[in-house]
Amino acid sequence: MTLLRGRRDGLEVTLPEHALDAGLDQLAARLAQQPSFYNGSSAVANFGTAVPTLEIIGRLRAVLSDAGITLRGLAGGSAVEELAVNAGLLFESRPEIKLSDSARSLIADFAGARKDIAARRRRGEASVPRLRAEPKEARQPALRLVEAHPTARYETATLRGGQALHHTGNIVVVGDINPGAEVVATGDIVVFGRLAGIAHAGAAGDAKSRIFAVELAPTQLRIATYIAAEQGAGRRDASPEVALVRDGQITILALSRLGELPAASMTT
Incomplete structure (x- = not known):
């Protein structure tokens, strides 16, 4: 399930860890329902324990851009930090929760x-x-x-x-x-x-x-x-x-x- 919520500094997008492509489709559909509502805002993408590819990051930028949203940073585990640096984005560390x-x-x-x-x-x-x-x-x-x-x-x-x-x-x-x-x-x-x-x-x-x-x-x-x-x-x-x-x-x-x-x- 893709979640979109407000924060003091903008938006946070949480994508499903095991279905990133489907999550992007859900996000695009949701933003299309209110094409100008989030115009001018910025967002941080939370991938949980997943490690997205640069292609996924590119798709996410495009989906957000269509709604006037700037991708400001990535949130997730330590593996996401290097990806954020390479993509020129801020990084927010999140605790990695692993099920037994x-x-x-x-x-x-x-x-x-x-x-x-x-x-x-x-x-x-x-x-x-x-x-x-x-x-x-x-x-x-x-x-x-x-x-x-x-x-x-x-x-x-x-x-x-x-x-x-x-x-x-x-x-x-x-x-x-x-x-x-x-x-x-x-x-x-x-x-x-x-x-x-x-x-x-x-x-x-x-x-x-x-x-x-x-x-x-x-x-x-x-x-x-x-x-x-x-x-x-x-x-x-x-x-x-x-x-x-x-x-x-x-x-x-x-x-x-x-x-x-x-x-x-x-x-x-």
């Missing part, structure tokens, strides 16, 4: 499960039923102060079909996750909007991770190695909910009832 072999395996397994779900639905087979905890007498959840996660990532954008967001840590999305989009985090996932796509929390194996959404109508939910899917269309009782692992399966609760559960019941 187990985390990469889980992400690959997640991708396979997503394809399997899509194939079963094309064949008209039923999805995994939505799971609910037994009703209990409502009560106010206890409030407690917690320290913000140091590696939380915040995105203020709606993810459309075909877009993906991966992060080591927690992810907070202010926007919707549309069908066909996916969010993968090694920690919790919080969506201030409608979650209708695919969400995988605890991607490195943490079954204590949870998925929160203002409206939870996912194509697929996954927490660590646990997986569940449902048909979200047609729900009329949309309200804030949380998905967590309880008694060896993914359970969905009204957010107001989260405080009813003892800590042990959310991890067994």
Whole structure:
């Protein structure tokens, strides 16, 4: 997924690490929708752990130039620094985050499960039923102060079909996750909007991770190695909910009832 966001000193363009060509096409299409909106601004391109070629840099310059944007610098790992110098651009160092072999395996397994779900639905087979905890007498959840996660990532954008967001840590999305989009985090996932796509929390194996959404109508939910899917269309009782692992399966609760559960019941 290609992201375009504002900074105090201009714009930052984040391109998908494993699909730079496709990311440039997405960027061009987005800028074409507002051809003069960013005119006169400058941008830094963030490639994450990817190392672009000079050809990619040239294409990026051209795409930005068509919208009146000047490419000012590159951001990424140490391998990008030499490229920035050779291209006459500024360089911004970014920490290089590498997933463990187990985390990469889980992400690959997640991708396979997503394809399997899509194939079963094309064949008209039923999805995994939505799971609910037994009703209990409502009560106010206890409030407690917690320290913000140091590696939380915040995105203020709606993810459309075909877009993906991966992060080591927690992810907070202010926007919707549309069908066909996916969010993968090694920690919790919080969506201030409608979650209708695919969400995988605890991607490195943490079954204590949870998925929160203002409206939870996912194509697929996954927490660590646990997986569940449902048909979200047609729900009329949309309200804030949380998905967590309880008694060896993914359970969905009204957010107001989260405080009813003892800590042990959310991890067994």
